[in-house]
C-alpha cells in the first residue's frame with residue numbers, strides 16, 4: 277500500500293517527538309513542515325531532512341501534496357488550522373487541548389464531519405503502554421466488576437522551562453495535564469455524567485491553578501477521583517507517571533510509581549514491571565510519553581487506511597474536553613456540574 281504523506285504544522289517543543297515518531301513510523305512520512313517562526317522551522321527541517329518548509333499554513337495547504345496534516349501548535353491556533361484543513365479535504369490530527377472553548381471544539385468536529393474528513397485529537401496518554409496494560413488487566417475480568425477508581429498525577433517537575441506558556445495562562449493544570457488524566461479515567465472506567473472539582477494555586481509565580489481534584493460520576497454507578505498536581509515534592513520525582521488505583525468486585529489493580537502493575541484477585545497477586553520501551557530517540561523521564569506518541573501515530577495510520585474512526589477522534593474527545601470545561605465551571609461555582617451542560 278502506498279505510503280501516506282503528512283505535513284506537520286508547529287515545530288515547537290513537543291513537535292520534535294512527533295517528528296521522531298513519524299520518522300520511524302511504518303506507512304507514513306512527513307513531506308512538509310510549517311512554523312511561523314523561521315528559526316524553529318529551520319531547526320526541525322535540518323534535523324529531520326525536510327526540504328519543503330513554510331512559514332504560512334495557507335501556503336502549505338495551497339501547495340498540497342500530502343494526505344494528512346499533524347497540527348502541533350498551541351491551542352489558540354487549533355480551530356483556524358483545522359478549518360483550513362477541512363476546506364482542502366485533508367485528514368487531520370490536532371494536539372490536545374482540542375480548543376480553548378467547547379464552542380470552538382464543537383465547530384471543529386462539525387466542520388470535519390461536514391467535509392467528510394477524518395479527525396483525531398492527539399490525546400496520547402491513554403496510549404502509554406502501562407495504561408494499556410492496566411486496561412487489558414481490567415478487561416480480562418481479573419478484578420471483576422469495577423466500582424471505583426483513582427487516576428493520579430502528582431509531581432513537582434519543572435514543566436515551565438520547556439513550555440513557558442504554561443506559566444502564563446489563566447487555565448493551567450486541568451487544561452494541560454488533567455485533560456490526559458480525565459481521558460484515562462474515561463478510557464478505563466467509561467464515560468462520565470457529572471464532575472465535582474476543586475482547584476488550588478500553590479506556586480505564586482504562575483497565573484493558573486497547579487493543583488486540581490476532580491470527583492467523577494461515571495455511567496453505571498462507577499465513581500472515580502482524578503487528581504493532579506505540579507506542587508507535590510516527593511522523595512523520588514515521579515514525572516511523568518500516571519498512577520492508578522482500581523477496585524473491582526473480585527480484586528484490585530494498582531499501577532504504582534516505577535511502572536509496577538499489581539493485579540490482586542482472590543487466588544493470587546500478580547506483580548509485573550510495565551516500564552515503557554526506551555525508543556532510540558527517547559530521553560527519560562519522557563520516554564513514557566514519547567513511546568505513546570509513536571503508538572498513537574501507528575493507530576492513526578491503521579485507522580486512516582481502514583477507514584475507521586480513531587479512539588480519540590474529535591467526536592470522542594468532546595467528552596474528555598467537556599470534563600475539562602465542567603471541572604473549571606464546577607470549581608468556580610462550587611457545585612457538581614452535569615456534562616449535559618456542555619455536550
Ligand code: NAD
Nearest residue numbers: 286287288289290311312313316348349350351353371372
Ligand atoms: P510550542 O510553543 O513550543 O510550539 C508551538 C509552535 O507552533 C511554535 O513554534 C509556534 O511558532 C508554532 N505556531 C503557533 N501558531 C502557528 C501557526 N498559526 N502557524 C504556524 N506555526 C504556528 O508549544 P508545545 O509545547 O510544543 O505545545 C504544542 C501543543 O502540544 C500544545 O497544544 C500542547 O498542549 C501540546 N502538548 C502535548 C503533549 C502531549 O503529550 N500530548 C505534550 C506537550 C505539549
Ligand code: 89V
Nearest residue numbers: 435439452453456516565
Ligand atoms: O503532556 C502534556 O501535555 C505536557 C506535560 C506532560 C508537560 O504536562 O504539557
